[in-house]
Amino acid sequence: MKKLINDPAHYVDEALDGLTLAFPSLVRDGAAGRVIRRTHPASRGKVGIATGGGFGHLPLFAGYVGCGLVDTCSVGNVFEGPNVDSCIEAIRLADGGRGVLRLYGNYGGDRMNFDMAGEMLEDEGIACTTVLGTDDIASGGPDQPARRRGVAGLIYAYKAAGAAARSGSDLDEVTRIAAKAVAATRTIGVGLAACRLPSAAKPSFDLGDDEIEMGIGIHGEPGIWRDKLRPADMIADEMVERLLADLPPAAGGEVSVLMNGLGATPMEELLILYRRVRAQLQGAGLTIVAPLVGNYVTSMEMQGASLSIFHLDAELKALLAAPADCPFWRVG
Amino acid sequence: MSIDASRIGAAIGRAAGAVQTLEQELNQADAKLGDGDTGSMLARVVGAMAQSGAADATDVSDAFGKLARAGMSATGSSLGTLISGAFLSLSKQTKGRATVDWSDLSRLLAIVLDGMIARGGASLGDKTVLDSVHALVLALADVSDGAQAATAARVSANDALHRYRDLPCRMGRAKFFGDKSVGLDDPGMLACAKLVDAVAGAETEFANITT
Numbered sequence: 430m431k432k433l434i435n436d437p438a439h440y441v442d443e444a445l446d447g448l449t450l451a452f453p454s455l456v457r458d459g460a461a462g463r464v465i466r467r468t469h470p471a472s473r474g475k476v477g478i479a480t481g482g483g484f485g486h487l488p489l490f491a492g493y494v495g496c497g498l499v500d501t502c503s504v505g506n507v508f509e510g511p512n513v514d515s516c517i518e519a520i521r522l523a524d525g526g527r528g529v530l531r532l533y534g535n536y537g538g539d540r541m542n543f544d545m546a547g548e549m550l551e552d553e554g555i556a557c558t559t560v561l562g563t564d565d566i567a568s569g570g571p572d573q574p575a576r577r578r579g580v581a582g583l584i585y586a587y588k589a590a591g592a593a594a595r596s597g598s599d600l601d602e603v604t605r606i607a608a609k610a611v612a613a614t615r616t617i618g619v620g621l622a623a624c625r626l627p628s629a630a631k632p633s634f635d636l637g638d639d640e641i642e643m644g645i646g647i648h649g650e651p652g653i654w655r656d657k658l659r660p661a662d663m664i665a666d667e668m669v670e671r672l673l674a675d676l677p678p679a680a681g682g683e684v685s686v687l688m689n690g691l692g693a694t695p696m697e698e699l700l701i702l703y704r705r706v707r708a709q710l711q712g713a714g715l716t717i718v719a720p721l722v723g724n725y726v727t728s729m730e731m732q733g734a735s736l737s738i739f740h741l742d743a744e745l746k747a748l749l750a751a752p753a754d755c756p757f758w759r760v761g
Numbered sequence: 762m763s764i765d766a767s768r769i770g771a772a773i774g775r776a777a778g779a780v781q782t783l784e785q786e787l788n789q790a791d792a793k794l795g796d797g798d799t800g801s802m803l804a805r806v807v808g809a810m811a812q813s814g815a816a817d818a819t820d821v822s823d824a825f826g827k828l829a830r831a832g833m834s835a836t837g838s839s840l841g842t843l844i845s846g847a848f849l850s851l852s853k854q855t856k857g858r859a860t861v862d863w864s865d866l867s868r869l870l871a872i873v874l875d876g877m878i879a880r881g882g883a884s885l886g887d888k889t890v891l892d893s894v895h896a897l898v899l900a901l902a903d904v905s906d907g908a909q910a911a912t913a914a915r916v917s918a919n920d921a922l923h924r925y926r927d928l929p930c931r932m933g934r935a936k937f938f939g940d941k942s943v944g945l946d947d948p949g950m951l952a953c954a955k956l957v958d959a960v961a962g963a964e965t966e967f968a969n970i971t972t
Contacts, residue, residue, distance in 0.1 A: 461834070483837075503837075508796050510837035537839035537933055541846070541880050568937060576936075626798050629788060633796040648796045650937050 430625040430632060430730065437627035441484045441506055448491065452756035455494055459503075459518035463511065465491040466501040466522050476594040476603045477523030478530045479503070480587070481511040482539055485624075486647060488757035489726040490533070493584060495755025498591040499532065500525075503542075507626050507729075508633075508648050510538025516546035520555060528556035528600035532590055532607050534579025535561040556600055560607040562586055564616040564737060566675045567644030567652050580647050581689045581726035582614035582737040584758070585749070592751035606748065613679070613745060615672045616687075618735035619664055620645035620652070624692065624728050643667065647691070647728045647735075661698065665705035668736045673713055680740040684710065685749055686720045687737040692727035694734055699723065702734060710738075719749055725757065762907060763860040766824040770816020772960045773828060777811035779959030780804045783952070791948040794935040799948040802838050806845075807956075809835040820859045825852035839933060840890065840949050843877050847894075850876045863910045867901035874898055887931040888942070890949035896921035897957075911961035918954040922946060 434440055442462065449455045449465070458464045471477075481503030482490040491502040503511035503519035511519075523529045531543050540561070547557045562579025563569075569576030590607035598606070620642045623632035634649040636642060641664070644652025653671075688703040690696070703722050710717060718741060726735070741749065752761030780803055787800030813831035818824035825848045832845030850873045855861055861869070874894045883889045900917030904910040930942040938945075 505837045506802075508798065509802060510839065510842065512835070512837040513833050513842070515837070537881060538837050538842055540882075541839060541842045542837045544880070545842075545846075626796060626801075628801045629792075629797050630785070631792065631797065633792065646934075646937070648934065650934055651941070 432625070432627065432730075434627055440627040441504065444484070444487070445491070445504060448487070454754075454756065455491070458522055459515055461515065463504045463515040464501055464518045464522060465494050465504060466519075467494055467496070470522075471496070471500060471525055471595075473525045474527060475525045476527045476530060476598065476600050477501070477520075477525050478532055478587070478590055478594055478603070479516075479519040479523040480531075480533050481505070481516055481519055481543065482533055482536070483508045483510055485626075485729045486727055488724070489581075489583065492757040493587050493755050495753065497595045497751060497753030497760070498587050498755050498758070505538070507628070510536060510542050513542045513545045513549070516542045517549055520546055520550055520557060521553075524555050528558070530590060530594075530600065530603050530607060531557055531559045532583075532586060533562065534583055535563045535575070535577060536579070558600060558604040560586065560590070560604060560611060562611055564611065564614040565646060566615050566617055566671065568646060568650065571675055578646055578650070580616045580618065580737075581687055581735045582611075582616040582739065584687070584725055585614050585685065585737070585739040586610040588753060588758075588760075589745055589748040591753060592748040595751070606744075610739070610745060610748075613677050613740040614737060615675055615677070615740075616735055616737040617643070617668050617671050618645050618647065618652070618691065618733060619643050619668065620649070620691065620731060620733040621658070622693065622732035623649055624731040641733070645733065647726065647731075649728070649731070661701045662705045665702045665736075666709060669706055669709040669713075672736065672738050677740050679742065681742055682714065683716045683718050683741040683746060685718050685739040685741060686710065687725060687735075687739070688720070688722045689726055689735045689737065690724040691731040691733040691735065692724065693730045693732040696723065699734060702736070706736060718746060719760075721758075763862045764821060765860045766818040766821055767816045769821060769824040769828070770818070773807065773810050773815055775960050776956050777807045779956060780807045783955050787948055787952055787955075790946055790951050793945050794930065794938055794942055794948065796934075799840065799952065802836055802841055803952055806832050806835045806841045820855075820857065821861050822852045822855040822858060825849070825855060839881065840952075843881050843890065846876060846880050847873045863907055864905050866904070866910060867898050870894060870898045870901065883932040888925045888928055888935075888947045888950070889930075889932045890947070890953050892925055893918050893921045893950045893953035914957050914961045918957040922950050922954045925950060
C-alpha cells in the first residue's frame with residue numbers, strides 16, 4: 430500500500446495546511462492548529478455547532494465546516510479522538526452567545542474529550558448540549574443505540590441541525606433537530622480492502638484478495654459477515670434489505686440516500702450501486718429526494734462503500750433543502 | 762523511602778524507554794482487535810510525558826499534573842485519554858503533598874479507577890485496562906515499601922492479563938469481535954502489564970540495592 434506522504438508524524442498537519450490553502454473558507458485555529466473553523470464566522474446570535482473526530486475520514490469531519498452546516502471542528506490524529514484542548518477551543522470558537530451543540534460520532538475517545546471539554550468550560554458560562562451520531566446498524570441492534578457507531582449518516586445531522594441553527598432556532602431546538610436527524614438515519618458499509626495508518630507498517634486489518642466484509646466500520650471494525658466478492662447488485666440488494674429491516678419508528682415515504690465511497694472505490698462503481706439501490710427503494714414504495722453519490726466520509730484508501738438512508742418528514746425535508754455551503758457539499 | 766517527584770520522573774523515563782521496544786508488539790496486539798496503533802499512540806504519549814519535566818516538579822501533585830497535561834496534548838484516543846485522566850486524578854488527590862507513601866498507592870488508585878469508570882463508561886469485567894487497575898488496587902492494599910509494591914504490581918498486572926485472556930472483550934472497538942476476542946490479549950491490559958513490569962522491575966532492583 431503506497432502513500433504520497435512525507436513524515437507520517439506530519440500527516441495531519443500537512444493535510445490541514447493543504448485543506449485551508451485549497452479552500453479559503455476554512456482556517457486553522459487553536460494553539461496547536463487543530464481546530465478548523467469558518468474564515469468568516471457566523472454573526473453573533475446563532476447557536477454554534479462544534480464537531481470533531483479523528484483524522485483520515487475527509488471530507489468528514491473538518492470538510493463540513495461551513496454556512497448552514499457546522500461552525501468548528503476539532504481534529505485528532507489519524508483514527509484517534511481529538512484532544513481535550515482542541516475540543517475546548519472548538520466549543521469556544523463556535524460560541525456565538527446562544528450556546529453550542531456538540532455533534533459528533535459515538536466513539537470512546539471523542540466522547541471523553543468532548544465531555545471533559547464541557548466540564549472545563551462550565552465556568553465560562555457556555556451552554557452546551559450533545560448529540561452523538563449512531564447511524565451504523567451493523568454495530569448494534571435497534572434497541573442498542575448506545576452501541577451504534579456514527580458513520581457517514583452524520584452529515585445528514587450536520588445538514589439538518591446546521592439549517593435549524595442558521596434559521597435562528599435556539600439551542601434546545603437545534604439539539605432536538607440533530608437528535609431527530611440521527612434517529613432518522615441508517616447506514617451500512619461494505620469493505621473490499623483495508624487502509625493503512627501512516628505510522629503503521631501493515632494494513633489495519635486483513636481481508637483476502639477475493640473477500641468482502643458486510644457491515645464493516647470506518648476504522649475496519651468487524652461487520653456482519655465476511656465472504657467471497659459478489660456482483661454489485663447483490664451487494665446493493667443486501668444493503669437496502671438490511672437498512673429497510675431497521676426502519677425508524679416514524680419512517681414515511683420519502684428518503685434521501687447517500688451512496689458513499691470509503692476512499693479508493695471509483696465513482697463508476699458507486700454509480701453502479703446507486704442505480705440498483707434506487708430501483709430497490711422505488712420498488713419498496715419509497716421516493717428518493719436529493720441523492721448524494723461520491724466520497725463524503727472515507728477511511729483514507731479503504732476500498733468499499735456505505736449506503737445511508739435518511740428518512741424524511743416535512744420538517745427534515747425542508748431542512749435538507751435549505752441553503753448550505755462548505756467545500757464538499759453545496760445546497761441551494 | 763516514599764514516592765517523590767524525582768522518583769515519578771525516573772519511573773516515566775523507564776516507561777518511555779520500554780515503550781520504544783514495545784511499540785510494534787502492542788501495535789500487533791491491537792491490529793487483531795482494533796486498528797493497530799496502540800503501540801504508536803502510547804509511544805507518543807509516554808514519550809511526551811517523559812519530556813514534561815515531571816522530575817523537576819515542585820511536589821508529587823505537580824509531577825502528576827505535568828504528566829496529565831503532556832498526555833492530554835498528545836492524544837485524544839480513548840486509552841490515552843483514560844491514562845491522562847488517571848494522572849490528573851492523582852494530581853488532584855495529592856495536592857500540596859511533597860511525597861506519597863507506598864501504603865497510600867492502593868487508596869489513590871481506587872479513586873483513579875472510579876474516575877476511569879465514570880469517564881470511559883466501561884465496567885469491571887469488560888476486559889479493559891480498568892481490570893488491570895482494579896487488580897493493582899487489590900494487590901497494593903497491604904504493601905508498605907517500594908520493593909513490596911513493585912512485586913505486587915508486577916504479579917497482579919500480569920495475573921490480570923492472563924485471567925482475562927480467555928474472556929471476551931465487552932468494550933470499545935474490540936467488543937464487536939465478541940467471542941473472536943477470546944484468547945487475545947486486550948491491548949490496554951497488555952500495555953499495562955508490560956509497562957508496570959518495566960517501571961517496577963527497576964524499582965525492585967533499586968530497592969534491593971539500597972536496602
